[in-house]
Amino acid sequence: MQTSKGQLGALGAPAVLFTVAMIAFPVAYTLYLSFEAFSSTGTTRFIGAGNYTRMVNDESFWNGVVITFYLYILSLVLQLFFGTALALLMFRAKRLPGFVRSLFISPFMLPPVVAGMMWLVILDPSLGAANYILTSLGLPPSEWLASPQWVVPTLALIDTWQWSPYVALIVLGGLQSLPPSVYEAAEIDGASGWKRLWRITLPLLLPTLVTAMVLRSVDLLRFFDLIYITTQGGPANASLTLNIYGFRTGFEFFQLGYASALMVTLSVIVLGVTLALNRLRHIVAW
Amino acid sequence: MQREETMASRKLTLVGGIVAALALSTTAGSALAQGFDWKAHKGETITFLANNNPVASAILKHQDEFTALTGIKLKVDSYQEQQMRQRLLTVLNARSDEVDVFMTLPSREGRQYAAAGWYTDLTPFVKDSVSSDYDFDGLGKALVDAARFDGILTGLPLNIEGPVLYYRTDIFKKCNVEPPKTIADIQSAAQTIKKCDSSITPFASRGLKPALPYTFSNFLHNMGGEYMKDGKSNLCSPEGKAALQAYANLLKDYGPPGVVNYSFYQLTSLYRAGRSAMSFQSSNEFPSVMEGGARLKDTAIVPLPKGDGGSVPTTIGWALTISAFSDHKDAAWYFLQWATSPKMQAELALEGIAPPRQSVSQDPQYKAWLEEQPLRQQWQKTLDELAKTGTSEVGFPIVENPESREYIGQAVDQILLGEADVDTACKAADEALDGLIARQ
Structure with missing residues (x-):
């Protein structure tokens, strides 16, 4: 029995409609809320672009933008560097025992809350292991997450510890798909290992690296759970990313309209960065 | 984390549990004798949104006793404090009847939730629908007053702390x-x-x-x-x-x-x-x-x-309250009354939940618990001071x-x-x- 295209369409329509509704409704509703003002007694009124104009003059918003990008760029650079290094190591050491490979990739399997709690204990300036090790080596102790200067780099390091293995897996896939003929030609021409890495491997890996950047960018720009567990945006406002600021504004201070406007803005930023990176992917494609 | 109220729980002894059950049966018996019927809402189900802290944990250890006493089934949704508030915000903002009873901190969100009309006024309940053993006036006055906003009684105290x-x-x-x-x-x-x-x-x-x-x-x-x-x-x-x-x-x-x-x-x-x-x-x-x-x-x-x-x-305390949008307010009130009753609070006190009732601190079992360690007496004395002047x-x-x-x-x-x-x-x-x- 033959099935017509129309019949197939009718069969698939409910699932498609459901999926679209699940995506479209929350987005549309958040957009709608972003034009509303919520009083603390729960009443709402339409204020047009009021929430957006408020954002322009809101110091915490701009502070959030700066911290979001600072954390994003620092984490991304570190993760690409260590992820690529780890992938090269795993690619070269083909005989690496299975459990060592599993150990390498295990951090990103931990739930962020567990990772957050674990690092909170390790980095405690008074009782944590990190300062114990530093002082045992004769180095000065650090305040880690409690230092306004160091909180973002510390968060970036924790995230790098957790997500570099994920980047490594993506890069490893890319390494395995590189054409061997290029390497054979380079070897015949007498290119050294470093030259092969800089002139062949890394340029050919660029599309893979950009894919990893896209995947990590979405998460990093929405950085939330680790900060929520460890600092809640502090000390002072030193780790108050846009996402944390929006969350606290909505769920702790009841300003759901303004929080929605903040989240719409963050979504636009994420979308913009993703589109820009997608364009870059086309440019570096080979 | 912003948790103001945390406490490691002590294990309730089997003897304590039996005593509690007997005590509540006695309460029920004497209440029935005076026309208050603990079984009046038998068969109903109420949903309790709990903050997963030691106060709630201690209460919930006894939840079967509540069902045995009243015939009301208790459905419990338990979250960490912050997540509990997120859930509340969503449910109450939507004026949903999904939650009947919830825990609240009057010192923090009391004024806000009261202004939004999210609490049920408990005044008529404490006047008209109480078991004779309940002793509403025995609850710490300062804590009851702290839960009253514009004349509306929004919650009943579960503990005292500071x-x-x-x-x-x-x-x-x-x-x-x-x-x-x-x-x-x-x-x-x-x-x-x-x-x-x-x-x-x-x-x-x-x-x-x-x-x-x-x-x-x-x-x-x-x-x-x-x-x-x-x-x-x-x-x-x-x-x-x-x-x-x-x-x-x-x-x-x-x-x-x-x-x-x-x-x-x-x-x-x-x-x-x-x-x-x-x-x-x-x-x-x-x-x-x-x-x-x-x-x-x-x-x-x-x-x-x-x-x-x-x-x-x-001096503050957690309170138990009824959602303004609950469809089971009367059954919910029975839960409030049971959980904040003198007998129940005496049980909770043995687990280190500082009682919001003066009478409980005179309870022989609780006094014996305090006397086991001089420091526990200092702790209680400090709390008494907080209750008096806080x-x-x-x-x-x-x-x-x-x-x-x-x-x-x-x-x-x-x-x-x-x-x-x-x-x-x-x-x-x-x-x-x-x-x-x-x-x-």
Whole structure:
């Protein structure tokens, strides 16, 4: 029995409609809320672009933008560097025992809350292991997450510890798909290992690296759970990313309209960065 | 984390459970005799949104007894404090009947939820539908009043708590320091201890921005300060500045490294490990602090010593309330009445949940529990003092109380981190808070 295209369409329509509704409704509703003002007694009124104009003059918003990008760029650079290094190591050491490979990739399997709690204990300036090790080596102790200067780099390091293995897996896939003929030609021409890495491997890996950047960018720009567990945006406002600021504004201070406007803005930023990176992917494609 | 109320739970003995069951059966019997029928709502189901803290855990150990007594089925949704509030916000904002009973902190969100009309007024229930053994008047008056907004009784107290000063008697003795009698004494004691034993943190308290108003408020009130005067923020008053300076400088000069991120968890760990000489933190942490027994013999507990304005401790408590959108308000009221009854609160007290009823502290079983350890008696004596003289004002007495705490925390942290002096910090906070007050 033959099935017509129309019949197939009718069969698939409910699932498609459901999926679209699940995506479209929350987005549309958040957009709608972003034009509303919520009083603390729960009443709402339409204020047009009021929430957006408020954002322009809101110091915490701009502070959030700066911290979001600072954390994003620092984490991304570190993760690409260590992820690529780890992938090269795993690619070269083909005989690496299975459990060592599993150990390498295990951090990103931990739930962020567990990772957050674990690092909170390790980095405690008074009782944590990190300062114990530093002082045992004769180095000065650090305040880690409690230092306004160091909180973002510390968060970036924790995230790098957790997500570099994920980047490594993506890069490893890319390494395995590189054409061997290029390497054979380079070897015949007498290119050294470093030259092969800089002139062949890394340029050919660029599309893979950009894919990893896209995947990590979405998460990093929405950085939330680790900060929520460890600092809640502090000390002072030193780790108050846009996402944390929006969350606290909505769920702790009841300003759901303004929080929605903040989240719409963050979504636009994420979308913009993703589109820009997608364009870059086309440019570096080979 | 912003949890103000935490406590390690003690295991309830089997004997205690049986006694509770018998006691409640007796309560039911005598109530029935007077026309109150615990079975009036048999077969109904109510949903309880609980904060997953020791108070709720202790109550829920007895939930089968509630169902046996009333025939009402209890469905429990349990979350951590922050997540519980997120869920509440979603449910109540949608005016949904999904939640019948929930836990609330009147000192924090009471005014806000009351203004939004999210609480059921419990006044008619406590007047007209009570078992003869309930003794509504036996509940701590200050806590009941703290849950009353514009004449509406929004909740019934489950426990009593407040920040108290835990200090190490052995270190004080070794360093030849007298127990502090004033806030200034805390500063001089901390200074002496710092010189005497550099391995000990002289003083520790909350530094985490959203959490610190709980402890700071006691400093402000003891200094004679008040958050608002003539409808304006009053942090830059001489008393306000003195409190900001005293609290922030104690943490800055004598606190542990990283104190700016400290909440209950770090404070308890540090004190229990014997690494701090004075710890100003929640009375609820008593069981956790004493866990392992290392601190039982070398600790003393007192309310925060007085300041220039005398002694005005912070005294708050969790309350149990009924959602305004509940379809089972009468059945929900039975749960409230059962959970806050004298007998039930006597049971909870044996697990270290400080009772909000004076009568419970006279309960023979509870008295025996207190007498097992002299320090438990000190703890109870301190709580009695809190109940008598305390205020539940934590943060500004406005609808946006939760947001007001943000600016108080910011002012303290700016001084603590050396980002601003007290004048700059209080001025910025006053400006932000005046804006918040005006928004009401």
